[in-house]
Amino acid sequence: MGxxxxxxxxxxxxxxxxxxxxxxxxxxxxxxxxxxxVKWVALYEIHGSAGLNLGYTNYSGQFKIAVLNYMKETGTPY
Known part of the structure; x- marks a missing residue:
């Protein structure tokens, strides 16, 4: 699937x-x-044409480690 x-x-x-x-x-x-x-039709019905532009967010490895460290330090659940 492309x-x-x-x-x-x-x-x-x-x-x-x-x-x-x-x-x-x-x-x-x-x-x-x-x-x-099916998913595209559902997104369109809920969000209109803007729903078809929803995408994924890419975070750097450095950012992910910083988030995990923050969670560890503050006791935030994973």
Whole structure:
């Protein structure tokens, strides 16, 4: 499964919502699992088109260690 552009996701969502195709058909057409289409549709219904731009945050190793040290020092649960 690869990364998809905002436009790819939005087109897939509209194809489903307009009743043109089923989840599996859309997934096959763009080269992803139908579960991704289900997730995109749900995100769109909850957050609108902005939901399709939600991404992952990458933190540096140094930042992660600092957070763990802080948690250890303050007794914050992991």
């Amino acid at each position: 990364k998809f552009s905002f436009e790819d996701k939005l087109n897939a969502v509209f194809d489903y919502l307009e009743g043109k195709k089923f989840y599996r058909d859309i997934g096959k057409r763009i080269g992803t699992d139908h579960k991704s289409i």
